[in-house]
Amino acid sequence: MNIIVVGLSHKTATVEIREKVAFSPNQIEKPLAELIGLEGIIEGVIVSTCNRVEIYATTRDIAGGIARIKRFMAEYHHLPFESLEPHLYSYHAETAIRHVFRVASSLDSMVVGEPQILGQIKTSYGYAAEFKSSGIILNRFLHKAFSVAKRVRTETKIASSAVSVAFAAVELAKKILGDLSDKTVMLIGAGEMCELAAKHFLNSGAKGVMVTNRTYERAERLAEEFSGEAVRFESFLEHLHRADIVLSSTGAPHCIIGPEDAKEVVKRRRSKPIFFIDIAVPRDIDPKVDDVENAYLFTVDHLQEIVQANLAQRSLEAEKAEEIIEQEIGQFHKWLSTLEVTPAIIALRNRFDEIRRAELDKTVAGWKDLPPDAEKRLESLTIAMMNKLLHAPTSVLKKAGQGGRVDLYIDALRQLFELEALQRDDEELELEE
Amino acid sequence: MTHMFFILTVTLYGCATAAYLACLLRTSPALTLWASRLLKLGFTAHLLSTIHLASMIKYLPLTNMQESLSFFSLAVVGGFIFFERKYKVTTLGSFVVPIALLMLIASSSLHAGVRQLPPILQSNWFWFHASLAFISYASFTIAAGVDVMYLIQRRFLKTKHFGALFQKLPSLETMDEISYRCLTVGFPLLTVAIISGAIWSEQAMGSYWVWDHKQTWSLIIWFIYAALLHGRLTIGWRGKRAAILSIFGFIVVLFTFLAMEHSIIW
Numbered sequence: 001m002n003i004i005v006v007g008l009s010h011k012t013a014t015v016e017i018r019e020k021v022a023f024s025p026n027q028i029e030k031p032l033a034e035l036i037g038l039e040g041i042i043e044g045v046i047v048s049t050c051n052r053v054e055i056y057a058t059t060r061d062i063a064g065g066i067a068r069i070k071r072f073m074a075e076y077h078h079l080p081f082e083s084l085e086p087h088l089y090s091y092h093a094e095t096a097i098r099h100v101f102r103v104a105s106s107l108d109s110m111v112v113g114e115p116q117i118l119g120q121i122k123t124s125y126g127y128a129a130e131f132k133s134s135g136i137i138l139n140r141f142l143h144k145a146f147s148v149a150k151r152v153r154t155e156t157k158i159a160s161s162a163v164s165v166a167f168a169a170v171e172l173a174k175k176i177l178g179d180l181s182d183k184t185v186m187l188i189g190a191g192e193m194c195e196l197a198a199k200h201f202l203n204s205g206a207k208g209v210m211v212t213n214r215t216y217e218r219a220e221r222l223a224e225e226f227s228g229e230a231v232r233f234e235s236f237l238e239h240l241h242r243a244d245i246v247l248s249s250t251g252a253p254h255c256i257i258g259p260e261d262a263k264e265v266v267k268r269r270r271s272k273p274i275f276f277i278d279i280a281v282p283r284d285i286d287p288k289v290d291d292v293e294n295a296y297l298f299t300v301d302h303l304q305e306i307v308q309a310n311l312a313q314r315s316l317e318a319e320k321a322e323e324i325i326e327q328e329i330g331q332f333h334k335w336l337s338t339l340e341v342t343p344a345i346i347a348l349r350n351r352f353d354e355i356r357r358a359e360l361d362k363t364v365a366g367w368k369d370l371p372p373d374a375e376k377r378l379e380s381l382t383i384a385m386m387n388k389l390l391h392a393p394t395s396v397l398k399k400a401g402q403g404g405r406v407d408l409y410i411d412a413l414r415q416l417f418e419l420e421a422l423q424r425d426d427e428e429l430e431l432e433e
Numbered sequence: 434m435t436h437m438f439f440i441l442t443v444t445l446y447g448c449a450t451a452a453y454l455a456c457l458l459r460t461s462p463a464l465t466l467w468a469s470r471l472l473k474l475g476f477t478a479h480l481l482s483t484i485h486l487a488s489m490i491k492y493l494p495l496t497n498m499q500e501s502l503s504f505f506s507l508a509v510v511g512g513f514i515f516f517e518r519k520y521k522v523t524t525l526g527s528f529v530v531p532i533a534l535l536m537l538i539a540s541s542s543l544h545a546g547v548r549q550l551p552p553i554l555q556s557n558w559f560w561f562h563a564s565l566a567f568i569s570y571a572s573f574t575i576a577a578g579v580d581v582m583y584l585i586q587r588r589f590l591k592t593k594h595f596g597a598l599f600q601k602l603p604s605l606e607t608m609d610e611i612s613y614r615c616l617t618v619g620f621p622l623l624t625v626a627i628i629s630g631a632i633w634s635e636q637a638m639g640s641y642w643v644w645d646h647k648q649t650w651s652l653i654i655w656f657i658y659a660a661l662l663h664g665r666l667t668i669g670w671r672g673k674r675a676a677i678l679s680i681f682g683f684i685v686v687l688f689t690f691l692a693m694e695h696s697i698i699w
Binding site: 157174175176177178179269270271272273290293294296298302305306309 | 586590593599604605606610672
């Protein structure tokens with residue numbers, strides 16, 4: 001049995017193509033049904049996010065399975081196969097396992113370490129599990145992927161640092177102000193980045209927001225959105241001392257806050273620190289404000305620097321994560337290979353033992369004046385013979401399992417020893433870890 | 434027995450110091466946990482050692498430099514354990530625990546002469562005075578440690594240098610709060626220590642205030658910290674200015690403790 005992966009992602013396809021092949025999560029049953037209805041496809045899971053569309057499946061026929069899934073992706077979305085094919089990648093065996101582990105651990109994400117992807121795969125798997133399109137192998141496989149992702153998250157710092165400017169601002173504020181729960185944010189002017197940062201601050205527990213704008217109505221509207229307080233632009237300096245965090249992004253041609261203003265504010269705050277973030281170009285806040293004691297001024301460039309440093313840190317951590325994944329691939333691969341070898345070995349053994357017992361019973365039944373311990377001796381003799389005979393084929397099979405050409409051996413065994421169709425017993429297959 | 438506890442304490446503080454310093458270089462929850470555990474074990478051994486010594490000699494071991502340094506170090510570690518619990522400030526350990534270790538090593542290097550307790554010290558006022566004085570000194574030590582960290586972190590923020598140490602150091606507000614806390618504990622204790630010292634002086638020497646070096650410098654220390662506390666409470670001194678004054682105060686404390694002999698005892 002083989003695991004295969006077919007899909008496309010932000011690395012191979014533009015958003016225009018990605019959205020054409022996306023599967024809507026509300027109607028995932030139909031494609032799942034069609035997927036496992038494909039010839040040779042046994043189990044299937046469909047993962048569809050805005051950055052990737054991937055299908056995980058199990059099959060006995062790797063090349064055929066991959067080809068059929070590729071066609072299925074094109075046909076299901078009514079796209080010409082030739083136009084979609086160049087964007088699709090496919091993996092099988094170990095590379096498929098590695099790929100899914102990396103995706104789940106957010107190593108393949110656009111922003112390495114972003115936490116959403118794991119949740120998205122879990123949801124996709126949830127649908128497949130509910131619909132029973134995933135079976136013993138994919139169940140085990142995806143659970144393993146989840147635990148690998150968790151391990152990566154706890155053992156590396158891949159997701160621990162801020163990689164967006166807005167989030168970096170929040171982290172920086174915490175380094176100055178400590179707990180944000182009793183802190184107030186003042187927004188001067190409007191702007192996407194400013195509003196985004198304000199949202200981040202509120203999500204991180206900031207107490208309230210003051211908004212000021214040259215157009216008072218706009219300030220009011222924004223204040224309402226954040227359930228904050230609108231302040232007239234003409235008098236915003238009067239209110240500045242109530243703010244612990246000041247986000248500024250006006251289109252003003254000159255600085256609107258100078259060092260004297262900052263000194264005054266710090267004085268009114270009885271030296272409680274105040275954190276200025278200047279997002280505007282040209283600048284809203286005079287750089288000299290940073291020289292005022294207990295006032296800390298950062299520009300968007302500083303925040304960008306933090307983000308860059310964090311991204312560099314993440315790529316270092318990503319290397320550790322890759323190591324963890326390599327270890328886990330080995331383990332999972334071992335389980336996957338024993339999945340088929342173990343029942344074959346058990347069947348072979350049972351067959352031998354059956355014959356041994358039958359012959360032993362015949363001998364004992366026809367033997368008059370049987371010495372008292374002869375039956376025991378015969379028993380152990382025959383067991384020893386059986387074990388010796390089975391030793392070589394068992395170890396060859398185990399090795400074959402790890403090598404990958406296992407189907408061939410199992411077919412041969414079945415024919416040579418007239419083994420019945422090999423049944424899988426889930427409990428026996430649990431790999432002892 | 435006391436000696437054994439003492440060796441154990443030095444060993445455990447040594448390991449804890451190494452672990453806390455390693456915490457500056459590596460981020461590992463396990464390492465942080467072990468640093469804290471080692472220190473708590475060391476503190477327990479230190480406490481037992483002190484109690485054992487006290488029960489042997491039948492008085493509080495505060496009568497000479499060796500005993501005092503050990504008690505000083507005990508109070509610093511105890512204080513740090515409290516703040517680490519309350520504010521989760523592992524990095525403070527990297528600054529304060531080495532100081533405690535150094536004091537303890539200095540203490541052990543001094544000659545431990547068995548001696549008759551001078552009658553002058555056989556006063557309850559003396560024990561009261563000395564133990565309070567050391568607890569207040571320990572508060573000022575921790576304050577100075579956290580203020581050094583404050584100045585480093587402030588510098589990182591002003592120069593926009595966001596390295597690994599920046600990530601590890603606590604927020605400015607947390608450090609300012611710890612420093613203030615230490616001051617509010619240390620200053621009243623120092624006040625009571627000076628008053629009880631004066632009473633003891635009256636008992637022993639017949640005069641409340643003899644203007645020996647120790648007393649004079651203690652008063653200077655009191656004025657420094659009084660100014661700091663006053664500045665914080667009324668004018669809103671914070672941050673850099675408060676930190677520098679607090680560090681200055683600690684240097685004077687150290688100078689007084691190490692260099693000013695007590696004319697009454699020695």
